[in-house]
Amino acid sequence: MQKLNTAMDRLEERYGQPDPKERNDPLLSLIQVILSQNTNDKNRDRAYRRLNKRFNSPKEIMNADKSEISEAISVAGLHNIKAERIQKSLKKIYMERGELNLDFLEQLTLKEAKKWLMNLPGIGPKSSAVILNFDFDKNAFPVDTHVYRVTQRLGLIPNKTNREKAHQILEKQVPSERMYEFHINLIKHGRTVCKARKPICSECSLTDICGYEPKNYEKSEK
Numbered sequence: 001m002q003k004l005n006t007a008m009d010r011l012e013e014r015y016g017q018p019d020p021k022e023r024n025d026p027l028l029s030l031i032q033v034i035l036s037q038n039t040n041d042k043n044r045d046r047a048y049r050r051l052n053k054r055f056n057s058p059k060e061i062m063n064a065d066k067s068e069i070s071e072a073i074s075v076a077g078l079h080n081i082k083a084e085r086i087q088k089s090l091k092k093i094y095m096e097r098g099e100l101n102l103d104f105l106e107q108l109t110l111k112e113a114k115k116w117l118m119n120l121p122g123i124g125p126k127s128s129a130v131i132l133n134f135d136f137d138k139n140a141f142p143v144d145t146h147v148y149r150v151t152q153r154l155g156l157i158p159n160k161t162n163r164e165k166a167h168q169i170l171e172k173q174v175p176s177e178r179m180y181e182f183h184i185n186l187i188k189h190g191r192t193v194c195k196a197r198k199p200i201c202s203e204c205s206l207t208d209i210c211g212y213e214p215k216n217y218e219k220s221e222k
Contacts, residue, residue, distance in 0.1 A: 001173070003209050007154055008178055010205045011185035018184040026102040026135040027058055027093075030120070033127040034085050035076045047076035058100045062090040085122035092120055102131075110138050125167040133183070139176040142183055143167050146190025153194060153212035 024032075031051070036044040054072040055061045061069060069083035076082060094100055105113045110132065117128040129140035143151075143166045151157050156173065157166045174182055193200050199214055201207055 003154065004156055004173055006209055007156070007206055008174075008182050008185075011189055012181060014205055015185045015188050018181055021134055021137070021180060023135050023137075026105065026131050027100055029131050029135050030089060030102065030117075030123070030127075031058070031061075031086055033130050034082050034089070034122050035073060037078070037082065037122065037127075039077045043076050047073040047079075050075065058090055062087060062094060062100065082122075089120040089123070105132070106136055110140060113138065114140070125164045129167060133180060139171065139179060141167060141171045141174055141179050143170060144187065145196075146194075147183060147186045149196060150186050150190045150194045153199075153210055154206060155211050 032044065032048055035047045035051075039047075051061070051069070051072045054068065055064060064087075066080075066083050066087055069087060070079045073079050073082055073086075090100060093102065097104065105116065108116065113132055113136070114125070114128045117123050117131060118125070126142050126144055129142040132138040132140040133142060143163055147170075148157075148163060148166055151166070151170065152159065152161065157169050161169065171179075189204075189206075193204050194206075199212075201210075201212075201214065204210070
């Protein structure tokens with residue numbers, strides 16, 4: 001726990017407190033997390049804007065031809081797969097709930113809400129955690145590629161831990177009141193310093209608690 005607390009404190013000192021969460025309609029977040037799979041934020045946002053321009057509501061998306069959805073979100077990549085996942089998810093929600101609304105998840109436990117979301121096409125541990133943390137303020141800790149890489153290098157999760165297990169471990173370890181802050185700061189650190197290739201270890205404030213030893217790393221330019 002000492003290493004975890006040190007990492008949280010130092011990243012907060014370096015990156016500060018993130019902007020407050022802006023709660024979104026969880027149904028719209030569901031669409032966004034599907035669009036975000038295997039692409040960057042820029043392409044996700046472009047695809048989402050185009051989808052909203054083409055369709056006026058999730059119900060229109062649910063009832064549209066899949067080819068129209070696919071065309072609208074093509075910029076996000078894997079558009080045929082994502083179009084199918086979005087449409088099937090909306091139909092499943094409507095069939096099971098009688099309406100296109102996910103607000104009922106507020107009343108479920110974290111475990112129950114995760115299980116329900118992960119029964120939707122294409123929704124795994126990370127996607128469900130994003131929706132539950134950002135839109136319901138539940139104690140879910142999303143583990144994306146940056147969070148996974150940095151926490152593994154720090155030894156906060158064991159080597160060869162899979163993504164699903166990583167979610168379970170970190171959700172138990174990270175204090176609920178710091179989950180959002182730590183999640184955001186880990187992403188920032190992974191993007192700017194602890195990169196997948198050529199991590200800039202000379203600029204890292206966590207080197208003394210990190211067991212990662214890259215063969216080659218990018219040195220900072222003074």
